[in-house]
Amino acid sequence: MVQPASTVLQTSAADIELVHVSKQYGDALAVDAIDLRIPGGAYCCLLGPSGCGKTSTLRMIAGHESVSDGDILIGGRNVTREEPASRGTAMVFQSYALFPHLSALDNVAFSLKMRGVAKEARRKRAGELLELVAMSAYAARKPAQLSGGQQQRVALARALLNQPRCLLLDEPLSALDPFLRVQMRAELKRWQKELGITFVHVTHSQEEAMALADLVVVMSHGHVEQSGTPHEVFNRPRTEFVARFLGGHNVLGANGRLFTVRADHLRIAPHGVTPVQASSGEGGVSRFGGVACTVREAEYQGTHLRMTLDPLDGSPELVSVLRDADYDPQRFGPDARVTVWWDEQDAHPLAA
Structure with missing residues (x-):
């Protein structure tokens, strides 16, 4: 039986605030002085076409990219210059980045092993998280023996191991077939509600953002074109770009x-x-x-x-x-x- 999330993940959600944040790669400006606040416990989707700056924004929140200008606050604390491990965030990568030679259980437990946690204790904790994502039956399997959706569940369990206050997801559904994508979309939404933590999810799929998000942030050329609830953004697009990108509109x-x-x-x-x-x-x-x-x-x-x-x-x-x-x-x-x-x-x- 799957344990209630509250017994597995004892943590609290944190709001995220970007204050005039920019990211420059050489002469290219990927993110241009954006201001954004994501309330604690929200499911936020950063939505836009390739090259709009959404992944750079996510990676700056995670600490995997440096900020060229501006500040990032998580839970009211300025983390702009802090290492990823000290930010209270965890990231699920597009490729899932599982270790191919380790079982699902050992993939989840890996960071505890690196910190010297005893084998029995770390495997118990990893087992609880595999149960949370309905993967207990596959604990002994290696990634090559798992489907794409099962690998994603393992990657999610691993990301939750350190009790993050914010979970960051970089196009987590893009590698899945259409049927599984819809199924996993429902699972992500359910997990976010049960865990109660802040999710920030990068996607180029309008349908995905509309189905998942409490807050949709539409980006273009390094700028935030519009943010709001899915209903607000779809029914009252602010600009021609938003209307055309979301589809279903005539300009x-x-x-x-x-x-x-x-x-x-x-x-x-x-x-x-x-x-x-x-x-x-x-x-x-x-x-x-x-x-x-x-x-x-x-x-x-x-x-x-x-x-x-x-x-x-x-x-x-x-x-x-x-x-x-x-x-x-x-x-x-x-x-x-x-x-x-x-x-x-x-x-x-x-x-x-």
Whole structure:
């Protein structure tokens, strides 16, 4: 039976604060004077494309990269110049970095061995942590005899051995197949809630960040573009970059301003059915649009179809979501002419 996390990991969460933190590699500025506060006990995902600075930020928090400028505080203590071992953090690497010649149990217990802890005591402690991550049955196996998900569990147990206040994860799910990735995602969220410690998780997957995080931090070119709850960031993207990177949004322009309309809020009808502006008849809400388009493709996704539309005026493509039950290949199939519109209340303005 898996032990309650509270009996295995007696520690407390710590908040993390980055104050004007920069990281420079030669002439390249990887992280540019960012300010960020991660509350204690939160699950934070640093989200962005390759090269945006998210992994450098994580490694600076861990102490595996030096800070070029600024300060890092963990639990209110300035750790900017401290060694990784004294920060109260632990890191799970993308490759898991398990010792191939050691069993799962000895991999978890390794740091206690290096500190001179007696064999029986260190194996007892490692066994408790393997039980926490449901790996007791595989304690004697070496990494090559474990699946990717099992190796990740061992790496997590090893990271928890020293009772960290913050757990740092560098794209921990990227090497897993899609089915296992979803399964392990649920496990990570459960462990974080049970352990009650701060998780900081680097990912380039929007779906992963939305599913896991209490706090999503979207990064681009070394800057924080936006931070907030998944609901806030997805429904009210601050910039065009955030809207486009998260996906599911259409970026439109009118009167010199940009705004977004979510794909599931963009309506489509056969060409000529909907005027440029008409009352929807629902509480006086106005509908806008009247954009004439050609259907480029209709991608079946089970419950719905993802419609990619090319405006006839040459403006950027639009994306709409249509329920499977409403899809008519004669009216909405490839090369069909359609008109798109949206409700005024569904248009979200972007920062200049």
